[in-house]
Amino acid sequence: MAACDHCGTHVSERFVRVFADESGTVRACPNCSANAGLVDVMRERARGV
Structure with a gap:
């Protein structure tokens, strides 16, 4: 079974x-890659980019 x-989410x-x-x-799966994108946007906004 792939993960x-x-x-560790099943794929x-x-x-x-x-x-x-x-x-x-x-x-990265759709679950964690979507969260990673949100973190990147939050970091950019915090820096004022």
Whole structure:
């Protein structure tokens, strides 16, 4: 069973085929990658960018 390397959430084999790196590792799934984007925006706003 495939899982996100960052948060451990299950991901489908299809997701792995499309989004995994060359070694087959999924670095971020839709759950944690969406949260990462929110953090980036919050950091930019805090810096006044």
